[in-house]
Amino acid sequence: MQSTKFNPWEMALEQLDSVARKMKLNPNVHAILRHPKKSLIVSIPVRMDNGSVRVFTGYRVQHNISRGPGKGGIRYHPDVTLDGVKAMAMWMTWKCAIVNIPFGGAKGGIVCKPEEMSSDELERLTRRYTSEIILMIGPERDIPAPDVNTNQQIMAWIMDTYSIDKGYSVPGVVTGKPLSIGGSLGRNEATARGCVYTLMSAVKYLGLDLHRQRVVVQGYGNVGWNSAKLLFEQGCKIIGVSDVEGGIYNSDGLDPYKVYEHSRKTGSVVNYKEAENLTNQELLTLNCDILMPAAIETQITKSNARRIKAKVLLEAANGPTTPEADKILEDKGIFVIPDILANAGGVTVSYFEWVQGMQAYFWSEREINLKLRDIMQKAFDNVYRLSRKKKVTMRTAAYILAVSRVADAHLTRGLYP
Ligand code: NAD
Numbered sequence: 001m002q003s004t005k006f007n008p009w010e011m012a013l014e015q016l017d018s019v020a021r022k023m024k025l026n027p028n029v030h031a032i033l034r035h036p037k038k039s040l041i042v043s044i045p046v047r048m049d050n051g052s053v054r055v056f057t058g059y060r061v062q063h064n065i066s067r068g069p070g071k072g073g074i075r076y077h078p079d080v081t082l083d084g085v086k087a088m089a090m091w092m093t094w095k096c097a098i099v100n101i102p103f104g105g106a107k108g109g110i111v112c113k114p115e116e117m118s119s120d121e122l123e124r125l126t127r128r129y130t131s132e133i134i135l136m137i138g139p140e141r142d143i144p145a146p147d148v149n150t151n152q153q154i155m156a157w158i159m160d161t162y163s164i165d166k167g168y169s170v171p172g173v174v175t176g177k178p179l180s181i182g183g184s185l186g187r188n189e190a191t192a193r194g195c196v197y198t199l200m201s202a203v204k205y206l207g208l209d210l211h212r213q214r215v216v217v218q219g220y221g222n223v224g225w226n227s228a229k230l231l232f233e234q235g236c237k238i239i240g241v242s243d244v245e246g247g248i249y250n251s252d253g254l255d256p257y258k259v260y261e262h263s264r265k266t267g268s269v270v271n272y273k274e275a276e277n278l279t280n281q282e283l284l285t286l287n288c289d290i291l292m293p294a295a296i297e298t299q300i301t302k303s304n305a306r307r308i309k310a311k312v313l314l315e316a317a318n319g320p321t322t323p324e325a326d327k328i329l330e331d332k333g334i335f336v337i338p339d340i341l342a343n344a345g346g347v348t349v350s351y352f353e354w355v356q357g358m359q360a361y362f363w364s365e366r367e368i369n370l371k372l373r374d375i376m377q378k379a380f381d382n383v384y385r386l387s388r389k390k391k392v393t394m395r396t397a398a399y400i401l402a403v404s405r406v407a408d409a410h411l412t413r414g415l416y417p
Pocket of ligand 1 (some may be wrong): 146147148149150191218219220221222223224242243244247280294295296297316317319343344346347
């Protein structure tokens with residue numbers, strides 16, 4: 001899953017090792033946490049529309065299930081690697097622990113170019129992948145969800161394939177499903193909404209006024225676009241956004257709804273008429289107050305971190321900042337809301353969806369958003385207070401909180417046999 005020379009798994013291990021030293025983590029628990037519990041590599045033969053058969057590679061990794069079933073999205077992308085999936089599974093373990101929901105960490109992915117595949121091919125790919133990993137997943141084992149390039153429809157195919165295998169409907173096997181088959185209200189916007197709740201808490205502590213903040217968002221998919229929209233509604237000025245094709249900038253502010261329409265029509269945000277085009281690298285170093293990477297990992301590196309001008313880095317994407325860059329941001333005094341805290345709103349509403357599905361009792365969107373706000377604000381407060389108390393960065397505090405909760409579960413359960 002790496003787009004550059006960085007290996008996300010090495011980065012995830014470095015983050016864990018560093019926090020383990022700081023918190024004097026029990027070395028036996030540390031050793032366990034350095035390894036994913038289970039990693040599965042599958043070959044997925046798929047009949048293509050032209051009659052030929054192509055074999056894709058897929059992965060499902062459970063990093064840790066000591067606090068509950070594995071939870072984590074499935075990514076369809078040409079850069080998916082086992083190490084990338086392992087890293088994201090580990091980050092999911094920490095994320096679920098930070099918001100204190102009873103899940104462990106898992107992740108999956110298929111090496112493919114979904115934009116070059118027909119809907120029928122994607123359906124056959126998804127169903128065969130589901131059948132290859134079926135022994136690993138289930139409402140009490142491991143619950144996939146959407147990630148980059150996967151969506152509600154793909155979750156519906158996974159749920160249907162799993163249910164056919166069992167002989168009855170099992171809505172709890174995936175989250176991020178369409179409403180018609182047990183999805184949750186509010187899930188689509190949940191990650192973005194969670195990011196916004198953490199930012200609201202951050203600006204309160206930093207003494208800033210959210211209304212006046214100039215925001216730059218990298219990535220205009222589910223998380224990026226919904227965040228731009230919600231922040232615009234909060235009175236922020238969205239001055240730059242981007243997608244894989246490039247970025248756009250207007251110092252007077254962009255209307256995210258119009259940009260979204262333009263992107264839907266043309267396939268990209270670039271060439272939007274009320275803005276100038278720029279590269280993703282230029283976008284990241286724009287003069288702004290809030291920088292929100294919401295695309296892929298390892299975007300902020302030691303080669304661009306010194307040029308980041310934002311006051312707050314709101315990490316919507318998973319692993320957008322390398323450890324070397326992190327140190328530079330710390331030295332520059334940039335307030336980082338780390339990924340495992342900032343983007344935990346998605347898995348939190350996934351948890352709500354799972355609970356609703358298991359109980360076959362569904363809540364209103366208002367109830368969901370209020371519960372989400374409570375959880376995100378509490379998680380932010382816990383991390384912020386810990387960072388002040390221990391005089392460490394928000395990322396280190398988030399890791400200390402998460403790792404200590406997971407370690408506690410391990411030590412309480414004991415080691416079998
Ligand atoms: P998405 O597929 O809906 O959107 C991804 C966006 O990033 C697209 O606009 C794409 O063009 C852009 N992009 C891809 N590669 C890029 C590159 N090299 N440079 C610049 N832009 C690029 O995905 P999403 O669901 O919005 O996820 C975005 C990030 O948020 C990922 O890191 C994902 O793991 C993380 N995340 C998502 C959720 C969720 O609920 N969807 C939850 C937690 C974390």
